Amino acid sequence: MVQVKVFDCEHEKDLEEEMNAFLSGLNKKDIIDVKYHIAAIGDPEDEQVYCFSAMVLYIKAA
Known part of the structure; x- marks a missing residue:
């Protein structure tokens, strides 16, 4: 089953840590795509x- 995981952080290092943990x-072969976005407000x-946000599209093992 195809799944998505969305990450949203105020600091890029926090995003990096959360994504690396996830x-x-x-399994590398289960990762379909990664989308990355930065927005500045003010x-x-x-x-x-x-x-700093990212979305991982992956296949969830049954």
Whole structure:
């Protein structure tokens, strides 16, 4: 069965750690695709907030 796992973090290192922990439990051949996105919110006069997100499309073992 094809599944998705979505990650959303404020810091890229947190995203990296969460994804690595999840991916370590999968067989490489079961990973179909990984999508990555960064969004910045705010204006130049205020502090910008970043959102680092990713989606893993994979085959879940039965």
